[in-house]
Amino acid sequence: MIFKLNQLIMFVLILLINGCSSVGKLGDNQSNLFDKQNYLTHVKTLASDEFGGRAPATPGGELTVSYLEDNFKALGLEPAFGANGYRQPVSLMVISTDEDIGLELTTESKIKTTLAYKDEMIAWTRRPVEQASISDSELVFVGYGVVAPEYNWNDYAGLDMRGKTAVILVNDPGYLSGDDAFFNGKAMTYYGRWTYKFEEAARQGAAGAIVVHQTGAAGYPWGVVSGSWSGPQYHLLDAGDAPLAQVEGWITEASAVNLFANAGQDFAALVEQAGKAGFTPRSLNTSASITLNNTIAQSDSYNVGAMLPGSKNPDEYFIYTGHWDHMGTDESNTEGDNIYNGAVDNATGTAALLELARVFASQAQRPERSLLFLAVTAEESGLLGSAAYVEKPAVPLNKTVAGINMDGMSVYGASNDVVVIGWDASDLQDYMTRAAASQDRILVREPTPEKGFFYRSDHFNFAKKGVPMMYAEAGNDIRGKGVEWGKQQQADYTANRYHKPGDEYDESWDISGIFQDLEMNYLVAQEILNSDDWPEWRPGNEFRKIREASLAATP
Ligand SMILES: [Zn+2]
Structure with a gap:
């Protein structure tokens, strides 16, 4: 009887403990879960000159992959990729187009007329x-x-x-409308992103x-377009079976105005019509020709992933992602610093992934659902590692x-x-609101949603396949210093x-915001891991x- 009563008490205690951890607030002891020295060691190593800026398919890239692999292994985490262990091969194709x-x-x-290259x-x-x-x-x-059934x-x-x-x-179409219910108003939907245009x-x-190209609507000037799409271009060798056009490209707005005028059309008037219901496509009664001569090379890189199996629902997963790659070393620059160390972008996020992995792996009580820690390659070349993963x-x-992406903390x-x-x-926003509230923080909107930053890091490739993902980081309202000071720091970094090569580890960093984020991201995962909930995209969201x-x- 007493034995049984003890069992009952234990059961109630376990319920209480589970109840607390699943609602989630870190006490003072728990906030020491995360280890500053451990975290900084990862950042300093990943951002060191020895790692050469971590470009995919370089010696520095290979050092990075091995480093991640060794750390996951040391933590006792399971390899995510079966026979390939912790590594998922990502074959990259490099296409260089003759510029003449x-x-x-x-x-x-x-x-x-002939439009000039670049x-x-x-x-x-x-x-x-x-x-x-x-x-x-x-x-x-x-x-x-755009083909958007939800907007008819x-x-x-x-x-x-x-x-x-x-x-x-x-x-x-929402961009010029000013109507928030119409394609999310000024905030860009995926239908506004150039990637979507080529896919559709x-x-x-x-x-x-x-x-x-229109500077306001794109969110960046023509120079970004001509700079980004000239020179060697990285793509996935195995890009899935999505169809691809023969030729893709951009033209300047001035070229478009001429093109339309030569075809007897008014570009500005058609732009206005294009944003309104009843717009109909039309031929420009003009033909286009271009031949691209390409040199093709192949190189191999890796995503690195590890798992912690859950105790109750091991076939359901929460995922943390962060890109390990950066821009490498500029060999053509023989004077001065030519190593793009990528300390903030994204040694901070990769180290966060390792530190979260360490904390979860060292807990006595395993979460009910499984965890997947995924460091992806070739983000800087167009989110390619995460595209290969999905x-x-x-x-x-x-x-x-569900999952959380960390990029540039x-x-x-x-x-x-x-x-x-x-x-x-x-719904992930509700989980994060609760976690942030336990730290006396509030969630705020990113101030320039028309620029489509949601579509510019790895979480997006998961969203595109329907997986709810959160991408959120400590803001500019820095404690004791204020918003203006925070904005200045951010602007100075940008x-x-x-x-640039100057993105290096700096002794003057204050990483307490990163530690707030680590705790917050930990709490969000804990709540989901120990529940049967399936967070959903909000009604009307394009991924729902x-x-x-x-x-x-069926799976
Ligand atoms: Zn990044």
């Missing part, structure tokens, strides 16, 4: 071919090039795009896809309950706020160190239907 090219345009009345247009192919071309391909203006919107309605080239506006045009069977996930995506000190990239996209279909499918 132009986009030839011919109107029905035989007006010929100055007026940029073009490439993602097909692994030595030559790709469009020849006398009819140009069709398709507005924003189809810019390709009634069109047969085979052999033709779509001319497409960047951003989405290819799904429609188009031979070519050309996006018209094509061949270690565990089914419809068993991946705050080194300015403890904050009062947490900036959410992708405001109110999913101007002077972001994607994808998730519903994914969950309905």
Whole structure:
């Protein structure tokens, strides 16, 4: 009897303990879960000159992969990738296009113009071919090039795009509307992102896809477009079976104005129509030709992943992600510092992944669901490692309950706020609101949603496949220093160190904001790991239907 009573008391105690940990508030003792020295050792190592800026498929990249692998192994975590152990091979294809090219345009009345490479247009192919071309391909203006059933919107309605080239506006119909209920208003939806434009045009069977650059709508000037898409371009060797157009590219707004005028159309008027219901696509009565000659090389890199099996629902997973790669060493620069150490971007997030892994692995009580820690490669080349992962996930995506991505964490000190990239996209925001509240922090919107930052780091590839993901980090409202000071620090980083050799470890960093984030990200995961809840995308979110279909499918 007494024995049984003890059992009952133990049972109640366990319930209480579980109850507490699943609601989640870290006491003073628990906040010591995370080890500052341990964390900084990871950051300093990953950001060291020895690691050479961690470019994929370089000696520094290989050092990084081994470092992650060794750490996961030492923690006793299980390899995520079966026979490949902790490594998931990611084969990269590098395409270099001869730059001696132009986009030839011919109107029905035989007006010929040639748009100059880099100055007026940029073009490439993602097909692994030595030559790709469009020849006398009819140009069709398709507005924003969006097919969005949830908004009852189809810019390709009634069109047969085979052999033709779509001319497409960047951003989405909500951009100019000022109506928050219409394509999320000024905040960019995925339909506004250039990646979507090329995907949709290819799904429609188009031979070519050309996006018209407008600085406001794109969120960056033409120089970013011409700089990013010239020189060697990295792609996945195995990009899945999604269709690809022969030729993709951008043209400047001035070139578009001319093109439309030569075709007897008013560009500005059509931009306005494109954002309104009732817009119909139209031929520009102009044909386009271009031939791309390519040199193709292949190189191999790796995602690195480890698992901690759950105690009750081991086939359901929470995932933490962070990209380990950065921009490497610029061998052509023989004077001064040529190593892009990527200390903030993203040694901080990779170290966070390792520190979270250490804390979870060392806990006496395992969470009920499983954990997956995934450090991905080639983020800086276009989110390629995470794209490769979601094509061949270690565990089914419809068993991946939710996740958190960490990329470029705050080194300015403890904050009062947490900036959410992708405001109110999913139920995960409620979990994070509770976790942040236990630290006396509040969640705030990222201030420039029209720039589409939600679509610019690895969480996005998971979202695209329906997995709810959160991307949020300590904000600018730094305790004891204030918002203006925080903004100055952030602006100074963006101007002077972001994607530059100066992104190095600095003794003056205050990583207490990172430690707040580690705790917060820990609490969010704990609550989900020890529940049967399946956080969902909010009603109306563009990923909700994808998730519903994914969950309905057999694994
Ligand atoms: Zn990054």
